[in-house]
Amino acid sequence: MKKVMTGNEAIARGAFEAGVKVAAAYPGTPSTEIMETIGKEYKEIYAEWSPNEKVALEVAIGASMAGARSMASMKHVGVNVAADPLMTLSYVGVNGGLVLVTCDDPELYSSQNEQDNRHYARFAKVPMLEPSDSQESKDFMKSAFEISEKFDTPVMLRSVTRISHSKGIVELKDPVVPPVALEVRKQTAKYTMLPFYARIKHGVVEERLLKVKEFAEKFPGNRMELKDPEIGIITAGISYQYAKEVFPKHSYLKLGMVWPLPENLITQFFKKVKKVIVIEELDPFLEENIRTMGLKPKGGKGMFSMVGEYNPLVIEKGMMGKKFKAPEPVLIETLPPRPPNLCPGCPHRGIFAALRKMKVAGIGDIGCSTLAAYPPLSAVDSCICMGASIGQTHGMSKALGDAGRGKVVGVIGDSTFLHGGMAPLMNMAYNKSYATIILLDNRTTGMTGSQEHPGTGYTLRGEKTHKVDFIELGKALGIENVRVVNPWNLEEAETVIKEEIEKDSPSLIVTTGPCVLLKREFKKYNQPLFVDSTKCIGCKSC
Numbered sequence: 001m002k003k004v005m006t007g008n009e010a011i012a013r014g015a016f017e018a019g020v021k022v023a024a025a026y027p028g029t030p031s032t033e034i035m036e037t038i039g040k041e042y043k044e045i046y047a048e049w050s051p052n053e054k055v056a057l058e059v060a061i062g063a064s065m066a067g068a069r070s071m072a073s074m075k076h077v078g079v080n081v082a083a084d085p086l087m088t089l090s091y092v093g094v095n096g097g098l099v100l101v102t103c104d105d106p107e108l109y110s111s112q113n114e115q116d117n118r119h120y121a122r123f124a125k126v127p128m129l130e131p132s133d134s135q136e137s138k139d140f141m142k143s144a145f146e147i148s149e150k151f152d153t154p155v156m157l158r159s160v161t162r163i164s165h166s167k168g169i170v171e172l173k174d175p176v177v178p179p180v181a182l183e184v185r186k187q188t189a190k191y192t193m194l195p196f197y198a199r200i201k202h203g204v205v206e207e208r209l210l211k212v213k214e215f216a217e218k219f220p221g222n223r224m225e226l227k228d229p230e231i232g233i234i235t236a237g238i239s240y241q242y243a244k245e246v247f248p249k250h251s252y253l254k255l256g257m258v259w260p261l262p263e264n265l266i267t268q269f270f271k272k273v274k275k276v277i278v279i280e281e282l283d284p285f286l287e288e289n290i291r292t293m294g295l296k297p298k299g300g301k302g303m304f305s306m307v308g309e310y311n312p313l314v315i316e317k318g319m320m321g322k323k324f325k326a327p328e329p330v331l332i333e334t335l336p337p338r339p340p341n342l343c344p345g346c347p348h349r350g351i352f353a354a355l356r357k358m359k360v361a362g363i364g365d366i367g368c369s370t371l372a373a374y375p376p377l378s379a380v381d382s383c384i385c386m387g388a389s390i391g392q393t394h395g396m397s398k399a400l401g402d403a404g405r406g407k408v409v410g411v412i413g414d415s416t417f418l419h420g421g422m423a424p425l426m427n428m429a430y431n432k433s434y435a436t437i438i439l440l441d442n443r444t445t446g447m448t449g450s451q452e453h454p455g456t457g458y459t460l461r462g463e464k465t466h467k468v469d470f471i472e473l474g475k476a477l478g479i480e481n482v483r484v485v486n487p488w489n490l491e492e493a494e495t496v497i498k499e500e501i502e503k504d505s506p507s508l509i510v511t512t513g514p515c516v517l518l519k520r521e522f523k524k525y526n527q528p529l530f531v532d533s534t535k536c537i538g539c540k541s542c
């Protein structure tokens, strides 16, 4: 049977067909739909939203130790969070196959940076596969599990936004029965990375990489398509599609495994064509590694940018140089820009309206609340990574001393707080901060499309479960001043914030307004809401 699927749906299908038993993820665009699809479609797989990517990968490691095929999926920056277990996972290897899916975001459609996660494969010394369409997304998942078990290594599969969110035809197959038995094994030397064992493992990892490199020479995902002998293009992933679209007559070496690289195959390709050009989005990863083989491509990053997403036109322009003639635009008038904005009625708005009025610096975090940086609210002045707001606010208050009192506030969403905010909040109590943190509890992971987390009381599959009590949690972490406010009550919000930011000891203010898009919370309305034009003064705060 064939079905039209997005890359993410195909990755989920690949996990199912590979016989995956345990899958864990933390949401993040463009990766989120992988676990959402597994949750909805493949009930045979145990699937969870973990509180962060590090935990998700560790869950997968535990399942693999027990012999299960397991996976963790995340956005590119999620791998930074999971990097600690990843680096040592490379040493211990697997029992059941383990695949880490990273979805990168060239053009930063929904991310705080544009990092190229192919470097992680080289850094962690693990194989990485990179599909070019939905069919390959599914097929490469299955290959990844086979490679993982064959070479006793975790395998990374890299997608990008354009692969994850584009649709293509996928041929469906039945799931396989994985070869590794499920059991508790006592494997101290394999899994206990005391220096004594880890030292030995480092050598094993280096040898393993050489073996995978040999395998890469014959991996069917690495293939030559020989046509015009004048120009040969080495490419991978989505760049292959763009290049093929504009230059179908050139010769290609399409790499499905982007680490380790098949040196012999690449050398052969150089012999078969006169001029080799490397086309790859973001960093010159392939190009630099090919140059270290002593080979000299005629073009690469000299012709194409390191910044942003490519498309067929970008490729054509880079290849043609001065000869490039831009096509006539189809639309003469450009569409008005529509930057993302906080929703009308968003509970965060009340808090930011108060902060704007009070003119305090808002040390923001990742999530919908970051959008309050834009006018008219203009109440967020910083955003680095998940959980950073709390440490930053504490650090600022320590640097400023008394001069900063009443002038700085940290703001963080509920999902982000549970992801990376607990340790820095505990630190504030421990190291005697005076800073105030506002926990914007809208009962969901809003920014990524409303996923559950340990503070919502529901699991990925919608079962009721334990719900974190933020007030008790704040107190348990050592914060004595814990206050609760209704963010739609502007007066109350302002009064409480004013009181707390003047205190000598750290404060946590928890808001009670659920996300307006959260159907569960707003069932009772179940009808469109309208602005009462007789009362609206056009302040745009809504």
Ligand SMILES: Cc1ncc(C[n+]2csc(CCOP(=O)(O)OP(=O)(O)O)c2C)c(N)n1
Residues within 6 Å of the ligand: 026, 027, 028, 029, 053, 075, 077, 078, 081, 111, 112, 366, 367, 368, 369, 386, 412, 413, 414, 415, 416, 417, 440, 442, 444, 445, 446, 447, 448
């Ligand atoms: C390390 C990392 N993982 C995932 C994401 C994707 N992401 C952006 S915001 C966000 C969470 C937002 O939820 P919450 O903190 O509850 O705030 P809300 O958007 O609901 O206001 C996530 C998961 C990210 N940016 N970085």
